[in-house]
Amino acid sequence: MSTSEMSADEQAPTPEPPGTVLLLVRHAVTAHTGTVLTGRAPGISLSDEGRAQAEAVATRLAKLPIAALYTSPIDRTAETAAAIENVTGLPAQRLDGVMEADFGDWTGETLLDLAQTDLWKVVQRAPSRVQFPGGESLAEMQARVVGALEGIVAAHPGEVVVVVSHADPIKAAIAAYTGMHLDHFQRILVSPASVTAFAVSRHGALMLTCNDTGALDSLAPAAPHGNAAEQPA
Numbered sequence: 660m661s662t663s664e665m666s667a668d669e670q671a672p673t674p675e676p677p678g679t680v681l682l683l684v685r686h687a688v689t690a691h692t693g694t695v696l697t698g699r700a701p702g703i704s705l706s707d708e709g710r711a712q713a714e715a716v717a718t719r720l721a722k723l724p725i726a727a728l729y730t731s732p733i734d735r736t737a738e739t740a741a742a743i744e745n746v747t748g749l750p751a752q753r754l755d756g757v758m759e760a761d762f763g764d765w766t767g768e769t770l771l772d773l774a775q776t777d778l779w780k781v782v783q784r785a786p787s788r789v790q791f792p793g794g795e796s797l798a799e800m801q802a803r804v805v806g807a808l809e810g811i812v813a814a815h816p817g818e819v820v821v822v823v824s825h826a827d828p829i830k831a832a833i834a835a836y837t838g839m840h841l842d843h844f845q846r847i848l849v850s851p852a853s854v855t856a857f858a859v860s861r862h863g864a865l866m867l868t869c870n871d872t873g874a875l876d877s878l879a880p881a882a883p884h885g886n887a888a889e890q891p892a
Contacts, residue, residue: 678860687712712852713742726818756807763794801831
């Protein structure tokens with residue numbers, strides 16, 4: 660019986676659209692990483708150590724079949740993405756949706772000073788309830804980031820895509836894709852120049868690696884198998 664003669668119920672099922680592999684890269688370090696909440700402040704460039712980290716993560720990523728490269732527009736992420744662009748030849752496309760949280764009045768304050776405030780305790784224990792003074796809430800940030808990533812998934816079915824972002828946005832995405840409540844996202848560590856990978860399809864998301872600062876060989880597609888006669892005994 661030909662396909663045209665089959666009833667609607669007998670028609671072959673429509674192939675599933677392939678999943679998208681999202682490689683979420685945190686920017687490399689600046690002179691202020693870990694001491695100052697730089698947020699969206701302009702003019703904060705990578706340190707010498709950070710530039711070396713950016714080049715190292717670019718080299719690790721170059722082995723993968725990357726189809727597109729996106730970045731938060733903030734200096735430290737754009738500079739990290741530029742190192743990846745230099746190695747892969749892919750243009751770094753601006754993606755505002757994965758920008759750092761808007762910390763508002765907290766921007767530029769030292770972490771030691773912020774740690775003395777009552778709001779800091781809420782940030783650590785119940786971040787879903789936090790609204791930064793003059794800025795956005797962490798819940799708004801999570802919705803923004805996940806929305807941007809879902810847009811990438813829709814635009815790149817079956818492809819491998821790099822997104823350079825920041826610690827809190829990546830942690831918020833990890834929480835969303837793994838079904839973790841935002842109040843637990845402070846339990847997640849996302850190191851500078853680390854890679855977190857998800858395979859995302861309409862059925863959900865599968866975490867492939869998290870906070871990876873080593874080789875990424877496990878993310879490379881498997882080599883095609885030859886015929887049985889070519890396989891070792």
